[in-house]
Amino acid sequence: MEMELLLTGVVIGTLSGFFGIGGGTILVPVLIMMGYDIKSAVGISVMQMVFSSLYGSWINHRKGFLNLREGMVIGFGGFAGALGSGWLVSAVDEIVLESMFLAVIGFALYRFFRAPEYTEPESDGHDLSPLVLAGTGAVIGLFSISMGIGGSILLTPILVGLLHYPLKKAVSAGLFFVVFSSVSGFISLSLAGQVDYLHGFIVGIASLAGVYGGIHLASLTGHKKHKKALVVLYVVILAMMAKKVLGV
Known part of the structure; x- marks a missing residue:
């Protein structure tokens, strides 16, 4: 099992x-x-995200892809919202969590299909107030961490489809958001006794080996190809979770 977790972490x-x-x-x-149940999977996933998001955001900042000011506003909102994840995971049935997960992926896929094409570089400014950004982060943080995801799969389509962010900057902002939501979620889930520390550590450490290569590959990929790859990712995840929830 440990070897499988190591390989999974790298991927x-x-x-x-x-x-x-x-x-x-x-x-x-x-x-x-x-073979893990949904709640154990969520705990392992959140612990892994702490590792990958911290390291990946540091690399993105060095490459100039990350807008720290806007990322901090959204991130602190996500941190606050994710503090409630331990309560939500403990209070909600597994089938509800799985259905929520499915709904999030479906929404993300819809937003990416509807998002207009933008070419780099684009203006990364927006007219939303810090309060709106923080509130958006809080809602995403609460529900995403409760489903074992960092929130970027929901945040990135919103940044691209609604706020006209360039894709690569939106991707970097999404990963930076995960730093806040995953750390907060890890604290909350730990207090609720929902974290498998050993397996989470194995997957988390192994994931660092793949983060650098993934960011380097993204920097070499054009906007259209990168977006198409994201859509394919969402379709695959949607199919996997639909099969689980519907029992087919």
């Missing part, structure tokens, strides 16, 4: 760096297929 880290996701969107369904 998740690569996807995390390339797509700007915490990795839970892939890791949770994979862990469920490996």
Whole structure:
């Protein structure tokens, strides 16, 4: 089992760096297929996201892809919202969590299909107030961490589809958001006794090996190809979770 978790961690880290996701969107369904229940999968996933998001955001900042000011506003909102994840996971049935996960992926896929094409570089400014950004982060933080995902799979489509962010900057902002939501969620889930520390550490450490390569690959990929790859990712995850929830 340890070797499988190590290999899974490397793959998740690569996807995390390339797509700007915490990795839970892939890791949770994979862990469920490996035999973990949804709540154990969520705990392992959140611990892994702490590793990959911190390292990946540091690399993105060095490459100039990350807007720290806007990322901090959204991130602190996500941190506050994620503090309630331990309560939500403990209070809600597994089938409800799985259905919520499915709904989030479906919404993200819809937003990406509807988002207009933008070419780099684009203005990364917006007219939303810090309060609106923080509130958006709080809602995403609460529900995403409760489903074992960092929130970027929901945040990135919103940044691209609604706020006209360039894709690569939105991806970097999404991964930075995961730093706040995953750390907060890790604290909350730990207090609720919902974290498998050993397996989470194994996957988290292994994921670092893939993060660097994933970010480097993303920097070499054009906007249209990067967006198409994200859509494919969402379709695959949606299919995996639909199969689990519907029992087919």
